[in-house]
Amino acid sequence: MRWSDMDANGHINNVPFLTYLEEARIDMLQDLIAQAKAADGVASAGILVANTAIEYKLPLVHRIAPVPIAVWITKIGGAYFDLAYEVADDPDTVYARATSRMVTYDFVSGFPRRLRPHEKEYLQRYLEP
Amino acid sequence: MRWSDMDANGHINNVPFLTYLEEARIDMLQDLIAQAKAADGVASAGILVANTAIEYKLPLVHRIAPVPIAVWITKIGGAYFDLAYEVADDPDTVYARATSRMVTYDFVSGFPRRLRPHEKEYLQRYLEP
Amino acid sequence: MRWSDMDANGHINNVPFLTYLEEARIDMLQDLIAQAKAADGVASAGILVANTAIEYKLPLVHRIAPVPIAVWITKIGGAYFDLAYEVADDPDTVYARATSRMVTYDFVSGFPRRLRPHEKEYLQRYLEP
Amino acid sequence: MRWSDMDANGHINNVPFLTYLEEARIDMLQDLIAQAKAADGVASAGILVANTAIEYKLPLVHRIAPVPIAVWITKIGGAYFDLAYEVADDPDTVYARATSRMVTYDFVSGFPRRLRPHEKEYLQRYLEP
Numbered sequence: 001m002r003w004s005d006m007d008a009n010g011h012i013n014n015v016p017f018l019t020y021l022e023e024a025r026i027d028m029l030q031d032l033i034a035q036a037k038a039a040d041g042v043a044s045a046g047i048l049v050a051n052t053a054i055e056y057k058l059p060l061v062h063r064i065a066p067v068p069i070a071v072w073i074t075k076i077g078g079a080y081f082d083l084a085y086e087v088a089d090d091p092d093t094v095y096a097r098a099t100s101r102m103v104t105y106d107f108v109s110g111f112p113r114r115l116r117p118h119e120k121e122y123l124q125r126y127l128e129p
Numbered sequence: 130m131r132w133s134d135m136d137a138n139g140h141i142n143n144v145p146f147l148t149y150l151e152e153a154r155i156d157m158l159q160d161l162i163a164q165a166k167a168a169d170g171v172a173s174a175g176i177l178v179a180n181t182a183i184e185y186k187l188p189l190v191h192r193i194a195p196v197p198i199a200v201w202i203t204k205i206g207g208a209y210f211d212l213a214y215e216v217a218d219d220p221d222t223v224y225a226r227a228t229s230r231m232v233t234y235d236f237v238s239g240f241p242r243r244l245r246p247h248e249k250e251y252l253q254r255y256l257e258p
Numbered sequence: 259m260r261w262s263d264m265d266a267n268g269h270i271n272n273v274p275f276l277t278y279l280e281e282a283r284i285d286m287l288q289d290l291i292a293q294a295k296a297a298d299g300v301a302s303a304g305i306l307v308a309n310t311a312i313e314y315k316l317p318l319v320h321r322i323a324p325v326p327i328a329v330w331i332t333k334i335g336g337a338y339f340d341l342a343y344e345v346a347d348d349p350d351t352v353y354a355r356a357t358s359r360m361v362t363y364d365f366v367s368g369f370p371r372r373l374r375p376h377e378k379e380y381l382q383r384y385l386e387p
Numbered sequence: 388m389r390w391s392d393m394d395a396n397g398h399i400n401n402v403p404f405l406t407y408l409e410e411a412r413i414d415m416l417q418d419l420i421a422q423a424k425a426a427d428g429v430a431s432a433g434i435l436v437a438n439t440a441i442e443y444k445l446p447l448v449h450r451i452a453p454v455p456i457a458v459w460i461t462k463i464g465g466a467y468f469d470l471a472y473e474v475a476d477d478p479d480t481v482y483a484r485a486t487s488r489m490v491t492y493d494f495v496s497g498f499p500r501r502l503r504p505h506e507k508e509y510l511q512r513y514l515e516p
Contacts, residue, residue, distance in 0.1 A: 002406055003413050004273055006266040008320070009236070013262045014178040015151065018144040019389055026390050030451055049143040053182035062266070064417055107138070131277055132284050133402055135395040137449070142391045148260055155261050159322055191395070193288055267494070272436040273405040280402065307401040311440035365396070 003062045011059040017096050018052060021085050024069040025100075032122050045116070046105040050080065054098035060087075067095065073126040079104050079114050081123055132191045140188040146225050147181060150214050153198040154229075161251050174245070175234040179209065183227035189216075196224065202255040208233050208241050210252055261320045269317040275354050276310060279343050282327040283358075290380050303374070304363040308338065312356035318345075325353065331384040337362050337370050339381055390449045398446040404483050405439060408472050411456040412487075419509050432503070433492040437467065441485035447474075454482065460513040466491050466499050468510055 005016035026033065036045035060067065067087055075082040080103045088094040106113040134145035155162065158176070165174035189196065196216055204211040209232045217223040235242040263274035284291065294303035318325065325345055333340040338361045346352040364371040392403035413420065423432035447454065454474055462469040467490045475481040493500040
């Protein structure tokens with residue numbers, strides 16, 4: 001969290017929550033992203049956010065300690081995968097719950113692309129339907 | 130749009146879209162917010178985002194001209210109202226569609242509160258179920 | 259200005275001011291940027307921020323109306339140019355004053371580059387030493 | 388760093404650097420801020436940024452590991468103190484150097500205020516003129 005993520009209401013604004021989700025997602029996918037980058041700079045193995053739904057449960061105030069975010073995969077499709085997130089200190093202190101659909105995309109051809117076998121294998125590790 | 134809203138993929142990142150929705154919403158509600166502010170600094174007549182769902186349809190690239198955002202109210206409840214948004218240049222060029230539920234909240238008591246009659250009246254103007 | 263640019267002190271945070279400067283600068287340089295983009299995607303005719311100094315004079319609060327920013331060029335060098343900015347409603351209501359040095363850079367070679375004649379000509383229009 | 392701090396040039400944009408400085412500064416001042424908050428919600432013991440000057444030395448690319456920021460105090464005045472910052476992996480890999488003047492401010496009276504003895508004592512610990 002950054003202090004400036006708080007808005008004039010004195011709470012973390014609703015928007016930076018999506019940045020927190022993005023950071024958690026990138027942490028989970030970092031080895032996959034690193035492989036794609038090494039191959040051709042992500043260009044042909046891109047992954048895009050198709051949608052996000054977030055429910056805000058409790059107000060969150062800036063503090064030095066990071067806020068824990070659980071992120072896991074709920075479904076692996078042919079050319080997409082679904083994520084679920086929970087921003088929470090503990091099961092009784094849930095700040096937000098969210099889901100996103102990620103689609104695999106080829107920036108070179110400009111078209112969606114199918115998940116590659118090594119990508120599916122990587123994602124399986126985080127699958128909790 | 131701000132140039133820095135683009136990420137390393139060269140498109141507007143998914144997160145600033147929520148800021149665009151927030152700006153469109155504040156534009157629509159500005160007179161209501163101004164009244165509350167004049168009364169007691171928004172404290173007892175707060176409005177919070179309870180949830181947002183957004184679907185990204187087309188990539189958006191920074192340009193000087195602003196991107197049009199349509200925002201309207203789809204439902205007015207006892208202590209909440211629902212919004213729909215469309216970020217689009219024209220019906221064939223839709224960048225994103227979204228919905229949010231806004232809840233009315235009393236920052237003084239720390240509890241949800243019922244929509245006041247003058248608030249309902251104001252919101253009716255934008256109601257398109 | 260965006261509402262979320264305000265921090266928990268209820269004023270525009272010091273950081274978004276630099277985004278305002280960036281937007282003003284891009285507005286001024288937009289034709290130059292468009293030409294470079296048309297030629298080779300900015301790659302060989304890049305412009306980078308080498309330094310910025312900003313002095314905050316008065317607190318700024320979010321409002322729907324944009325805050326005026328004057329931006330002009332104070333010096334044109336061989337491989338750089340200097341900018342001055344004033345964020346102000348009028349001469350008695352100055353929120354911030356700033357300066358930056360911009361350096362011309364070739365992203366293809368990875369080295370600084372000299373200002374091209376048509377760039378100098380463009381910049382001359384905004385020169386007020 | 389956040390992945391979205393990178394702009395369309397594929398480097399961390401110049402603006403988020405100021406957020407990094409803010410975070411480093413808040414880390415250093417956190418006990419002082421906590422004391423002020425406990426007393427009266429920071430209102431009478433506010434600290435504001437009066438100016439910042441930053442020099443960008445090397446481009447910075449997003450990575451999971453945080454970038455180290457050294458921050459120290461170079462001068463303690465009657466109603467202000469000066470900070471210096473270095474964003475660097477090591478002495479040969481300096482991304483940016485910066486300075487800011489912080490002024491002490493009473494949000495209740497709306498006027499600058501003198502540094503209190505316990506504040507000066509706290510700041511002394513970080514003084515390296």
